[in-house]
Amino acid sequence: MQQMLVSDLIPIFVVMILGYMAGKKHVFAPEQAQIFNKLVLDFALPAALFASIVRADREMLFQNTTLSLISLVGLVALFMTSYVTIMMFFKRTKAEAAVCALIAGSPTIGFLGYAVLDPLYGTGVETGLVVAIVAIVVNAVTIPIGLYLLNAGGGGNDGGPKESNSSALIDALKEPVVWAPILAVILVLLGIKVPAVVDPSFALLAKANSSVAVFAAGLTLAAYSIELDKEVAYNTFFKLVLMPGVFLIVGWLCGLDSTVLQMLVLSVALPPAFSGIIISSKYQVYTRTGTSSLAVSVLGFVIAAPVWVYLAKWITS
Incomplete structure (x- = not known):
């Protein structure tokens, strides 16, 4: 766990602080953060998602049907719970609730999945299985749902009127961050292997994803500042306590193997x-x-991670 803190979480803080300082000292203007975000959202992130998903294979997805069903149903159900409750409790619009669900209801599995699980559980098949399944659900299911809800709520069309359901769906599917992971899942299900010779091209672009995304988050923090209120506390509780708690109970009741259950719970507890x-x-x-929720959740994960690993071991012992 100490290795996870040093090698995974501290670098996030360092890069985010650098972005924050750059914003505060006006090295970058607030609007320039949009350029970084566009680079990540339209190019680096789709490349990273595509590259990570196509490494899976069809056998991995069907090797443990219980794990796949728990991940799919659980992540989508909790995503929609975040979407509905934030409108009920905090009177947010549908567009705001959609973005909240993309934050509070989605773990950063593509970025930290292997980095957190490998030091604790090794690089075996089970680790790859858990990361691949959770990554596919988050990137190929909940992100498209979130963008659809965002567009349907009028948040993705430059403040214009709300779109019809069909228009919102079409607009969501046009986003590279949506169609790239969906294409990767289709290739995996069809058993089509992407030639290894193209890996370096995807990898080079994907490497910009994590660092630029965290730096841009720091710039955004500098522009808006961190706020600690009931809504941020609720989002942090939802992400670090409710989500892994639900998966722990459901996974235990469904008889998941102890090690697989630990990895699944830790995966959904990620920031x-x-x-x-x-x-x-x-x-x-x-x-x-949203940015404040991210910052507080990253800090909270340092405490939540070892607690959930211990509870998962205890409940299956």
Whole structure:
């Protein structure tokens, strides 16, 4: 766990602080953060998602049907719970609720999945299985749902009127961050292998994803400042306590193997997906609260991670 803190979480803080300082000292103007976000959302992130998903294979997805069903149903159900409750409790618009769900209801599995699980559980098949399944659900299911809800709520069309359901769906599918992971899933299900010779091209572009996304989050923090209120606390609770708690109970009741259950719980307890922050900043929806929720959740994960690993071990012992 100490290695995870040093090698995974501290670099996030360092890069985010650098972005924050650059924004505060006006090295970059607030509007320039949009350029970084566009680079990540339209190019680097789709490349990273595509490259990570196509590494899976069809056998991995069907090797553990229980794990796949728990991940799919659980992540989508909790995503929609975040979407509905934030409108009920905090009177947010549908567009704001969609972005909130992309943040509070989605773990950053593509960025931190292997980095957190490998040091604890090794690089075996089970680790790859958990990361691949959770990554596919987050990137190929919940992100498209979130963008659809964002467009349907009038948040993705430059403040214009709300779109019809069909128009919102079409607009969501046009986004590279949506169609790239969906294409990757289709290729995996069809058993089509992407030639290894193209990996370096995807990898070079994908490497910009994490660092630029975190730096841009720091710039956004500098423009909006961190706020600590009931809504940020609720989002942090939802991400770090409710989500892993639900998965722990459901996974235990469904008889998941102890190690697989530990990895699944830790995966969904990861801090919010940076893709949600990027989408928030691009469309200028839920930016201040979303960025504050990310910052607080990253800090909280340092405490939550070892607690959930211990509880998962204890409940299956």
